[in-house]
Each structure stands twice: as structure tokens, then as C-alpha cells.
Amino acid sequence: xxxxxxxxxxxxxxxxxxxxxxxxxxxxxxxxxxxxxxxxxxxxxxxxxxxxxxxxxxxxxxxxxxxxxxxxxxxxxxxxxxxxxxxxxxxxxxxxxxxxxxxxxxxxxxxxxxxxxxxxxxxxxxxxxxxxxxxxxxxxxxxxxxxxxxxxxxxxxxxxxxxxxxxxxxxxxxxxxxxxxxxxxxxxxxxxxxxxxxxxxxxxxxxxxxxxxxxxxxxxxxxxxxxxxxxxxxxxxxxxxxxxxxxxxxxxxxxxxxxxxxxxxxxxxxxxxxxxxxxxxxxxxxxxxxx
Amino acid sequence: xxxxxxxxxxxxxxxxxxxxxxxxxxxxxxxxxxxxxxxxxxxxxxxxxxxxxxxxxxxxxxxxxxxxxxxxxxxxxxxxxxxxxxxxxxxxxxxxxxxxxxxxxxxxxxxxxxxxxxxxxxxxxxxxxxxxxxxxxxxxxxxxxxxxxxxxxxxxxxxxxxxxxxxxxxxxxxxxxxxxxxxxxxxxxxxxxxxxxxxxxxxxxxxxxxxxxxxxxxxxxxxxxxxxxxxxxxxxxxxxxxxxxxxxxxxxxxxxxxxxxxxxxxxxxxxxxxxxxxxxxxxxxxxxxxxxxxxxxxxxxxxxxxxxxxxxxxxxxxxxxxxxxxxxxxxxxxxxxxxxxxxxxxxxxxxxxxxxxxxxxxxxxxxxxxxxxxxxxxxxxxxxxxxxxxxxxxxxxxxxxxxxxxxxxxxxxxxxxxxxxxxxxxxxxxxxxxxx
Numbered sequence: 001x002x003x004x005x006x007x008x009x010x011x012x013x014x015x016x017x018x019x020x021x022x023x024x025x026x027x028x029x030x031x032x033x034x035x036x037x038x039x040x041x042x043x044x045x046x047x048x049x050x051x052x053x054x055x056x057x058x059x060x061x062x063x064x065x066x067x068x069x070x071x072x073x074x075x076x077x078x079x080x081x082x083x084x085x086x087x088x089x090x091x092x093x094x095x096x097x098x099x100x101x102x103x104x105x106x107x108x109x110x111x112x113x114x115x116x117x118x119x120x121x122x123x124x125x126x127x128x129x130x131x132x133x134x135x136x137x138x139x140x141x142x143x144x145x146x147x148x149x150x151x152x153x154x155x156x157x158x159x160x161x162x163x164x165x166x167x168x169x170x171x172x173x174x175x176x177x178x179x180x181x182x183x184x185x186x187x188x189x190x191x192x193x194x195x196x197x198x199x200x201x202x203x204x205x206x207x208x209x210x211x212x213x214x215x216x217x218x219x220x221x222x223x224x225x226x227x228x229x230x231x232x233x234x235x236x237x238x239x240x241x242x243x244x245x246x247x248x249x250x251x252x253x254x255x256x257x258x259x260x261x262x263x264x265x266x267x268x269x270x271x272x273x274x275x276x277x278x279x280x281x282x283x284x285x286x287x288x289x290x291x
Numbered sequence: 292x293x294x295x296x297x298x299x300x301x302x303x304x305x306x307x308x309x310x311x312x313x314x315x316x317x318x319x320x321x322x323x324x325x326x327x328x329x330x331x332x333x334x335x336x337x338x339x340x341x342x343x344x345x346x347x348x349x350x351x352x353x354x355x356x357x358x359x360x361x362x363x364x365x366x367x368x369x370x371x372x373x374x375x376x377x378x379x380x381x382x383x384x385x386x387x388x389x390x391x392x393x394x395x396x397x398x399x400x401x402x403x404x405x406x407x408x409x410x411x412x413x414x415x416x417x418x419x420x421x422x423x424x425x426x427x428x429x430x431x432x433x434x435x436x437x438x439x440x441x442x443x444x445x446x447x448x449x450x451x452x453x454x455x456x457x458x459x460x461x462x463x464x465x466x467x468x469x470x471x472x473x474x475x476x477x478x479x480x481x482x483x484x485x486x487x488x489x490x491x492x493x494x495x496x497x498x499x500x501x502x503x504x505x506x507x508x509x510x511x512x513x514x515x516x517x518x519x520x521x522x523x524x525x526x527x528x529x530x531x532x533x534x535x536x537x538x539x540x541x542x543x544x545x546x547x548x549x550x551x552x553x554x555x556x557x558x559x560x561x562x563x564x565x566x567x568x569x570x571x572x573x574x575x576x577x578x579x580x581x582x583x584x585x586x587x588x589x590x591x592x593x594x595x596x597x598x599x600x601x602x603x604x605x606x607x608x609x610x611x612x613x614x615x616x617x618x619x620x621x622x623x624x625x626x627x628x629x630x631x632x633x634x635x636x637x638x639x640x641x642x643x644x645x646x647x648x649x650x651x652x653x654x655x656x657x658x659x660x661x662x663x664x665x666x667x668x669x670x671x672x673x674x675x676x677x678x679x680x681x682x683x684x685x686x687x688x689x690x691x692x693x694x695x696x697x698x699x700x701x702x703x704x705x706x707x708x709x710x711x712x713x714x715x716x717x718x719x720x721x722x723x724x725x726x727x
Contacts, residue, residue: 023582035482041511085403134365191576195538201482227527
């Protein structure tokens with residue numbers, strides 16, 4: 001969920017700087033190291049621990065994420081080694097990718113955008129922790145929530161004209177978000193996001209969810225629509241619900257995606273619309289709790 | 292959701308597990324749908340029992356059972372077959388889905404378990420067996436169990452796939468293909484795909500272009516492109532691999548550009564990719580995401596692509612050309628060689644197949660054919676490249692014929708991107724040719 005308030009108009013200097021941006025942020029070095037270990041027949045935990053510990057920001061974010069209530073751990077994790085042990089290798093790389101994402105877009109211009117992505121991600125993980133859906137883990141929902149709109153962040157840093165496209169797409173309650181983008185530009189943020197998530201080695205279920213997260217049919221009939229795995233459809237629905245809960249809690253609803261995807265999402269998640277008010281109260285508590 | 296009294300228990304006992312699997316075998320046989328079973332065994336269970344007592348062992352086994360039940364909730368069921376062994380029955384799972392499930396089991400089980408205040412890192416060995424035509428439940432379970440023992444023999448924390456004892460050669464081939472497909476999923480998610488780069492050297496010794504060639508490593512094992520691409524082409528994975536290759540190749544062109552080199556990077560594109568409706572979107576996204584000028588990317592197309600010309604392929608190629616990307620025809624002269632191809636495709640480069648070069652300079656017929664093809668390419672205003680050049684004699688012969696550029700081991704083998712970058716940077720510093 002990104003609103004116009006989140007984006008200040010670019011100054012000439014910022015515009016100049018944006019032109020120098022080299023496409024999508026490159027895969028962080030720490031993910032390279034993780035991948036190199038994961039590809040070995042016998043990954044070496046010590047090498048991983050060194051790699052992750054040497055980047056203080058990543059290490060801190062990893063430990064903070066593992067200790068968030070959504071992982072449901074009974075004890076406090078204090079070290080990188082413990083975090084790797086608790087999460088397992090593949091989840092560790094997802095959490096590290098999440099930690100690296102914000103760092104990959106330097107500057108404060110997108111702070112509010114990331115703030116709301118982070119809230120959607122946290123609420124998504126929380127939803128999974130209180131309601132289980134097959135094949136989806138809290139860290140998957142968290143990762144998807146955070147990366148879902150990374151394509152928007154890229155488009156905004158590359159093309160100042162995108163602000164206006166975004167305004168149109170956010171306020172249209174009927175037409176598909178990506179159709180509106182495609183009327184104005186050669187490509188949509190979902191393609192950029194899918195390219196970025198694949199280049200950052202996220203799981204295929206998440207890449208496909210990023211690619212199709214504005215399509216109603218991806219939620220209602222994923223297999224027929226694009227041989228999409230069921231978990232991608234569930235991830236899309238969870239993040240949509242999380243965004244809705246955030247909008248209700250904050251009183252801001254400047255996107256119209258719920259109008260288009262809301263009922264399909266609730267159906268996929270097997271949630272009755274009458275349950276929404278109570279979910280909304282609990283979500284608001286979660287947001288206040290800062291989990 | 293209300294508790295249903297009729298609902299079966301979350302974790303079945305041995306008897307329940309077998310009769311439940313028997314029922315699924317009958318149903319799968321009747322409906323011709325796939326069925327996979329996983330036989331999951333906790334590694335080093337005796338040692339854990341020894342260190343933590345039976346209570347510790349039970350706690351671990353129950354935790355593993357719970358995790359398995361969570362993992363396959365709504366898609367399958369779990370039965371406890373003995374103190375440390377579990378049966379997971381997965382209806383509608385073929386070998387690819389079943390193998391993916393085995394990978395998930397391996398990951399999910401290795402989360403830490405606290406036994407008497409000590410965090411331990413459990414691992415499991417899994418045997419995978421897919422129901423064969425006409426097979427009964429006993430044979431299926433025996434195969435899963437044997438495969439599990441195979442996994443155990445590989446030091447645990449892994450899975451093994453059962454082979455049918457009397458499988459014919461073609462089944463064996465199919466099984467290998469399916470295993471490669473499962474490994475490809477693994478590769479995409481662990482960064483197991485990479486590109487290596489081989490220079491194409493122009494007549495003055497400069498780099499005319501660089502071809503990107505795919506490499507794939509999964510859990511320490513290299514899968515060669517000749518095995519990987521045909522399997523990928525039969526599945527939706529080819530699109531993921533193709534999109535990634537275009538982006539990664541474009542990103543390498545950007546790296547070269549940042550170092551002051553405007554060198555075209557060529558990536559291979561398959562027919563399956565070009566038949567996809569999303570091809571042009573992916574191409575545009577790759578160029579945008581890499582932040583390059585389109586002319587720095589080249590698509591290499593094999594001639595066989597035009598054996599069965601399709602409108603979608605034509606439109607995609609024209610669209611690529613219109614956006615400024617250049618096209619090259621790869622492996623020209625063998626296979627389905629049709630000169631009409633040269634009229635259909637808006638290509639600017641002709642790459643002569645290595646089969647002709649390999650037998651040069653001894654084979655005079657090959658020389659005559661290469662000379663004719665080179666003349667044709669020149670006549671059409673195309674850049675002519677000879678592939679697979681390995682010896683000085685071949686090179687001399689080709690320069691006498693007058694090809695525009697050569698590619699092959701004589702100059703360089705494919706190398707990692709970092710090596711390629713440092714070679715070109717070092718050559719510039721000494722004002723010499725990077726590949727003399």
C-alpha cells in the first residue's frame with residue numbers, strides 16, 4: 001500500500017540521481033555467501049555464521065525477526081548461530097533477504113512506503129500464526145508482504161512519471177492495477193518485482209505471487225489461471241487481508257485493491273466477512289504492540 | 292471451524308496408516324491419478340534415546356510427527372509406523388511434487404527441538420516412492436522403505452527416490468528427467484543457476500560480443516546444460532530460467548558498461564520461451580531492471596526454432612527487434628537448415644555450427660560449405676561468426692575465408708563473470724588484447 005503522501009516530488013538533484021540508479025538493487029553480497037553454502041552437499045554453519053555476523057545490520061535484523069512473536073519461539077534467541085539453528089537454512093536466507101531489502105534502497109524518500117510494507121508483512125505473518133493455511137509458513141507470508149511491491153519502489157526511483165500512474169492505479173476501483181500501469185508504461189511493477197525477487201533467489205511460490213498479486217483469477221483459480229501453486233494464491237490473499245486490516249486500523253484506505261480482490265481473498269482464506277471486525281480489533285492490538 | 296467428531300486423528304497409527312494408504316492406492320488406480328508416499332526416519336534416534344532417555348526420544352518423535360502433520364495438512368496424511376519412522380501419504384503428488392515435498396520435509400524437520408533444556412538439531416532421512424501402474428500397497432511401501440535406507444546410507448539428512456526394480460530404459464530416462472526437474476526447482480531457489488561467459492573475438496582481436504552460457508549446481512552436483520535445458524523446456528520452469536538468463540546477461544552488460552566497456556552480451560533463447568505470451572514483457576523487464584541500452588543485449592536463436600514457424604514466435608522476435616535488441620542465428624548450417632529462415636528472421640548475426648569447423652582444415656567439403664555460408668551472410672549484411680574454433684589451423688583457414696569473428700577454446704573457455712571483467716580491465720590497463 002503506497003499513497004501519494006509517501007512520495008515527495010523529486011527535486012532536480014534527486015531526479016538527476018535517479019537517472020544514475022542502475023536498475024534493480026543487486027543481490028546483496030551476504031545472499032551470495034548464503035547461496036554458495038546452500039548449494040554445497042554439506043553446508044557449513046560456521047561459514048554462514050561468520051558471513052551473517054560480519055554485517056551488523058543484517059545480524060541485528062535477523063535476530064530481531066526471529067524473536068518477533070510470529071515465529072512463536074518460547075525462548076529468546078541471542079546469537080546469529082542460534083537464529084540459523086532455529087530457522088533452518090532456507091528460512092534464514094528469506095529473513096536475510098528481508099533484512100537487506102530496506103538497505104538496498106538508500107535515502108528517506110521511501111521510508112513511509114517501507115513502513116507500510118513492513119506492517120503488511122508483520123500482519124501477514126501474524127495472520128498465519130493464528131490461522132493456519134496449508135503450505136504457508138509465517139516467514140513466507142512475511143517475506144511476500146515485504147517484497148510484494150518492491151517493483152513500485154524500483155519504478156519510483158527510476159521514473160518520476162510513475163507517481164502519476166500510481167495515483168491513477170490506486171484510485172480506480174474497477175480496472176486492474178496492472179492494466180492501468182500498462183496503459184501508461186511498457187511494463188508493470190509486478191514484472192519488475194518478479195525479476196527482482198528471482199534475482200534475489202526467493203522461492204518460486206513467492207516470485208509467482210509477486211507476479212500475479214493484482215489478478216483476481218490468481219486468487220480464485222490459480223492452477224487454471226497460470227499453473228500457479230496454491231500457496232502463491234494463499235500468499236496473495238493473506239497480504240491483501242493484512243493490507244485491509246492495516247487500512248481499517250489506520251483509517252486510511254487510499255488503495256482500491258480490496259474492492260477488486262477482497263471477497264476472493266476471504267474465500268480463499270476461508271474467512272467469513274463477519275469475522276472481520278474481531279480480526280480488525282486484534283490486528284490493531286498487534287500494530288500497537290509493535291510486533 | 293467446529294470440531295468434527297468423525298474427523299480422523301491428525302496422526303494415524305501404523306495400522307491406520309497402511310489401510311489409509313491402501314485406500315488411496317485403490318482410488319489413485321481407479322482415477323489414474325498420481326500418488327506418492329514418503330517414508331521418513333529420524334537420524335541418530337538411538338543416540339538421542341541413549342542421551343536423553345526414552346522420554347526425550349518420545350518428545351522428539353512427537354515433535355517430528357506434529358511438524359509432518361503441519362506440513363502436509365490438507366494435502367496428505369501422516370502415520371507413525373514405529374518409534375522413529377513415519378509414513379506420509381500424498382494423493383495427487385507425482386514425482387516432482389513428491390520430491391519437492393521431501394525437500395520441504397528435510398527443511399522443516401531440521402528446526403531446533405529443545406530436549407531437557409538442550410537445543411538439538413534433528414535431521415531425517417526420507418524415501419520417496421511414486422505409485423506405478425498396477426502396483427499394490429505392499430510393493431509401494433517396501434520401495435519407499437528401501438529408498439529411505441538408501442538415504443540413510445548417504446549419511447542421512449537427505450532423501451532418495453525409489454527406482455522400480457524392473458524399470459525399462461525409457462522409464463529410467465523419464466525418472467532421471469523428473470529428478471532433474473526437482474533439482475532445478477532447488478537450483479532456482481538457492482542461486483544454483485549461474486552464467487559463464489565466453490568472448491567472441493573479432494578480426495582485429497577485439498571482443499565483438501560475449502556469449503552467456505548457463506551453469507547449474509545443486510547440492511554440490513553440476514547438471515550440464517544438455518541435460519537441463521530439454522527437461523526445463525517440458526515444464527513451466529523454462530520461462531523462469533529464460534527470464535532469469537535474460538536479466539542476468541543484461542546485468543552483466545551493465546557491469547561491463549559501468550567499467551567503461553560497451554560490449555554486447557548474447558543469451559540463448561529457446562522455442563518454448565518464445566512461444567510464451569509473456570516473452571516480450573520479460574525481455575523489457577530484463578532490460579529495465581538491468582538498466583542497459585537494449586542494443587547491449589543479443590538473443591541467440593537456434594535454427595530448429597523455425598522448423599515449425601509460429602505467429603507468436605514471429606511476433607515476439609519482431610517485437611524484440613523493434614525494441615532495439617539484436618538477434619543472432621545460432622548453430623547455423625546443420626539440423627533443419629533452411630535458407631528461408633534468413634528471410635523470416637530479422638537477425639543481424641549468423642553463427643556457423645561447430646560441426647563444420649571441427650573438421651577443418653582437412654575436410655575440403657566443410658571448407659567449401661563454410662565459404663558459401665560466410666558469403667551468404669555477408670551478402671545479407673550479417674556478421675558471420677565461426678563457433679567451436681580450437682586450433683590455430685582452423686583460425687587461419689577461417690581468416691582466409693573471411694569470417695567476421697570466431698568463438699572457441701583457442702581464445703577462451705567460458706569463465707565466470709568476475710574473471711571476464713578482470714581480464715578486460717587488466718587488458719585495458721596494459722593497452723593489450725584481453726584474449727591474444
